[in-house]
Amino acid sequence: MRASILKQSKFLIVSVQGSMTDADLVQLREELGAGVRRHRSTGVIVDVTMLDVMDSFAVRTLRGIAQMVKLLGAECIVVGIQPDVAFSMVQLGLTLEGTTTALDLEDGLSALRERIGAEGNPL
Amino acid sequence: MNPSGSSPSSEVSEQELVRRKDFLEFGDADVSNLAEINELAQRYADAVIEDFYKHLLSFEETRSFFRDPHVLQRVKNAQQEYFLRLTQGKYDLAYVENRLGIGAIHERIDLPIKSYLGMYNFYLRAVSNRLSEAYQDQPERGRVTFLSLMKLTFLDMGLAIDTYIYSRERTIREQQEAIQELPTPVLPFREGMLLVPIIGLIDTQRARLLTEQLLGAVRDNRAKVVVMDITGVQAIDSKVANHMVQTVEAARLMGAIVIVAGVSPEIAQTMVTLGIDLGRMTTVGDLQSGIERAEEILGYTVTRTRSKTSSGQ
Numbered sequence: 397m398r399a400s401i402l403k404q405s406k407f408l409i410v411s412v413q414g415s416m417t418d419a420d421l422v423q424l425r426e427e428l429g430a431g432v433r434r435h436r437s438t439g440v441i442v443d444v445t446m447l448d449v450m451d452s453f454a455v456r457t458l459r460g461i462a463q464m465v466k467l468l469g470a471e472c473i474v475v476g477i478q479p480d481v482a483f484s485m486v487q488l489g490l491t492l493e494g495t496t497t498a499l500d501l502e503d504g505l506s507a508l509r510e511r512i513g514a515e516g517n518p519l
Numbered sequence: 520m521n522p523s524g525s526s527p528s529s530e531v532s533e534q535e536l537v538r539r540k541d542f543l544e545f546g547d548a549d550v551s552n553l554a555e556i557n558e559l560a561q562r563y564a565d566a567v568i569e570d571f572y573k574h575l576l577s578f579e580e581t582r583s584f585f586r587d588p589h590v591l592q593r594v595k596n597a598q599q600e601y602f603l604r605l606t607q608g609k610y611d612l613a614y615v616e617n618r619l620g621i622g623a624i625h626e627r628i629d630l631p632i633k634s635y636l637g638m639y640n641f642y643l644r645a646v647s648n649r650l651s652e653a654y655q656d657q658p659e660r661g662r663v664t665f666l667s668l669m670k671l672t673f674l675d676m677g678l679a680i681d682t683y684i685y686s687r688e689r690t691i692r693e694q695q696e697a698i699q700e701l702p703t704p705v706l707p708f709r710e711g712m713l714l715v716p717i718i719g720l721i722d723t724q725r726a727r728l729l730t731e732q733l734l735g736a737v738r739d740n741r742a743k744v745v746v747m748d749i750t751g752v753q754a755i756d757s758k759v760a761n762h763m764v765q766t767v768e769a770a771r772l773m774g775a776i777v778i779v780a781g782v783s784p785e786i787a788q789t790m791v792t793l794g795i796d797l798g799r800m801t802t803v804g805d806l807q808s809g810i811e812r813a814e815e816i817l818g819y820t821v822t823r824t825r826s827k828t829s830s831g832q
Contacts, residue, residue: 475774479734482769491768498774499741507774 399424401431407439407508408432409501414446421457428461432468439508440465443501445476455490462495471511473497475504531615531678540610543674549667550608556664557606559653560646567645568599574641581634597621602642605671618675622682632683639676643669695724703729705736711743712813718751726762733766737775744813745770748806750781757793767800776801776816780809 399416401424402409408431410424432440442461444450450458458474465472475498477485485491498504540546572595575581585591601621604614625635647665654661701719708714713736717729737745747763749755755763767777779802782790787802803809814821 474772477772479731479738479769479773482734482772483730483765485772486765486768492772497772499738499743503741503743503774 401427403431403435403437406435406437406512407441407505408435408437410440410442412442412444412447414448416447416454418453418457421454425457425461425464429464429468432465432470437470438512439471440473441501441504441508442472442474443476443504444474444481445478445500447476447481448478450477450481450485450490452488452490455485455488455492459492459495462492471496471508473504473507476500531612531619531681533612536612536615539674539677543670545610545667545670545674549670550610552664552667553606553671554608556650556653556668557603557608559649560603560606563646563649564599564603567602567642567649568595570645571598571638571641575638580631584628584630605668605675610671610674615678618678619682622679623686625679626683626686632680635679636676639672643672698725701725703732705732705740707740707742708746708810709814709817709819711741711817713737713740713742713745714748714810715745716748716751721752721755721759723758723762726759726766730762730766730769733777734769734773737770737773742775744816745775745777746780746806746809746813747777748780748809749786750783750806752781752783752786755786755789757795760790760793760795764795764800771799778803778809778812780804780806 399410399412399420402411408428410428412424416424428440431437440461442458444458447454462472462474473496474492477497496507498507572585572591576585585594604617643665646668650661650665650668651658654664698720703715703717703725706714706716713733715729715733715736721729733745733747736742763779767779770777777800779800782802782804801812803812
């Protein structure tokens, strides 16, 4: 199953589905990179609410996405990590260092707006 | 209380009984030896029981269990049945059940194990004397028969002690459950702020429960800052401390900051000694500082609307 990338003004919202294979994740990274360039986005939110398992490959890819987005000049926030997912990630030592996280889409959007400005233009 | 609830009968299977008998080397020869003295046992039963209770009643510690003459008579009858059962063969699961039941009764009246074992010892000695008398002409036969009886008595003792241990273990388990159920409230303190006071002893199990509650509450209350107050915690070990660090990290993944407040000097010392990485953990000395820090993060400012002097009036 593929992730959906929604464009909302200057932001891109990525909704990761429950059953993502490794190949799906890599494809998502490529599509997102292209998307940020094409839409000249200033912020990306990756919503992982639907993920109930996160293995080391998924976490590495997620961190890679966040770093890539940053290099493309946009902010990236990972939202919707569920309690048990969060705890098992930490137990595995996968803490997404250097990546901004927020509780859910709403919090993520307001965090982005705070950083970038309501219109999606860099402050 | 359910009478069978205190017996671990369900834990002694056919297999386990065979294992126990094997370990005591209790075999068919022993069964026939015991069957041989059944008649003898019946003849001496009353006298042995009388001696037995005379002995029990001569000690203050055991006398207190038999103050009521009716109880005493009933117990004597039960005891006689118990002793006779030793030589009646059929040492099967029903036998085990019977022995466990008797052990459970003694456990329930809080008869100390030392007295219980002492009673077995007295019985063996009494029977030993009578066996030597009866087998005066065949001392070897008497000795072998006594050994058979001793094996069976030790099987009984093993079962009896099991009931004691089982009951204690159940108490421990119940207490552990009670501790786990100790409410650890997660209190919404301000919008976006949770207060989690932790009191008492934290073990690994409780720490895990706490983590679940805390992370769940972060999601349900949409909290941004959690103040975890550990003023009421006397000590933590390395496992629990690591668990706490992990909880803080997990909360961060969910977009919440955890402030640990009320770290006592002892706990601080422990954490330093254990070399726990506190780099990403925000800790403050007391709850007040914790709340102030949380308010600062959330952008709250608290102002007094009345001066100190007028508020007292």
